[in-house]
Amino acid sequence: MGVEERRQQLIGVALELFSRRSPDEVSIDEIASAAGISRPLVYHYFPGKLSLYEAALQRAADDLAGRFVEPHEGPLGARLLRVMRRFFDFVDEHGPGFSALMRGGPAVGSSTTNALIDAVRQAAYDQILAHLGVENPPARLELVVRSWISLAESTALIWLDGRRIPRAELEYQLVHDFAALAAVSAAHDEEMAMLMRQVLKDEPTDGPFSDLVGRLISLAS
């Protein structure tokens, strides 16, 4: 194998191990053994476990950011639901590593890992604004989108802790949570109300957003 090819293979092996267990439980020996090479050879490519962890995390971050990309076609609610499914696929695949990373701590809370997490959050934020067709968001829209992204993270973390609620329900509920938080903001601010009316005017009556309104009306009656 060439140098770059070997590096990429090691990153893949490491990512799989770091995903399945908390990173501080994974040793270089284990990575070497899983990759079928010697421990000194691992150090030939990566100076230490932290640099291998950061490279694996970079690959996972790129993967996750890629899952946010969705064609600008069809109803917004359905687009968001497809992205939520891919987000939970990712969370499912990387469960223990995702939990350890997002819960922080000395093993995983370096400034590099924090910057990678922030970059993924920013990618999610940029995608949502692009789908909403808003270039210069008012502060209240930025708040709704960014705080909903954190809600999606915490929902995924709580789901991983025991998986007591079917993930399909949470994926759908997060789409409804987005609509609910946007509605609360619109109920407090006229600019947000106008923006949301504009954004939602083409949503179909059988889409997720209309479904939420129907559910709430039947709940209230």
Next chain:
Amino acid sequence: MGVEERRQQLIGVALELFSRRSPDEVSIDEIASAAGISRPLVYHYFPGKLSLYEAALQRAADDLAGRFVEPHEGPLGARLLRVMRRFFDFVDEHGPGFSALMRGGPAVGSSTTNALIDAVRQAAYDQILAHLGVENPPARLELVVRSWISLAESTALIWLDGRRIPRAELEYQLVHDFAALAAVSAAHDEEMAMLMRQVLKDEPTDGPFSDLVGRLISLAS
């Protein structure tokens, strides 16, 4: 001063400095100077900056958890709004330190600090369940409460980043966000719907929850 008195004074001085700037920008020299004692004397009471930081954080965590305590009297929406005001008072008083802590990173992300943050989250969770009068919460209620707590944290962090939205609006909106997330969950699950009906049956028509329904109805029409 006695030993314990001196320790408490140092913790107070340190908390004030750690609150106003990122902890990694605060030196032991500065703390010693603000306390009017010599640098070696600081080390007599605390082995290093981290232990002083953790002691200051413990005091801040106790303070914050204390602000969650609210008499079990009157409408729930009004209780939650009072707690949100005290939460934003705290965030306002400790802004830069709160941001640095919650954004993590090597300077502040030790396992001790993470345990302190989790304890405050747990205190908030326990208080909310006690006010709702629920002893054994179903998984969906736990999700609503815990994910709303994380929403309150992220809303406060976004507010601190520029303070572009009046905090009184955010305090009130977070009460509405709680109702909105609970409503979404109730719209998906019959047990949650029954629980929410039970919890909200005594809310007055001029309280925050009725106000939200009124706002949403006028928004929809």
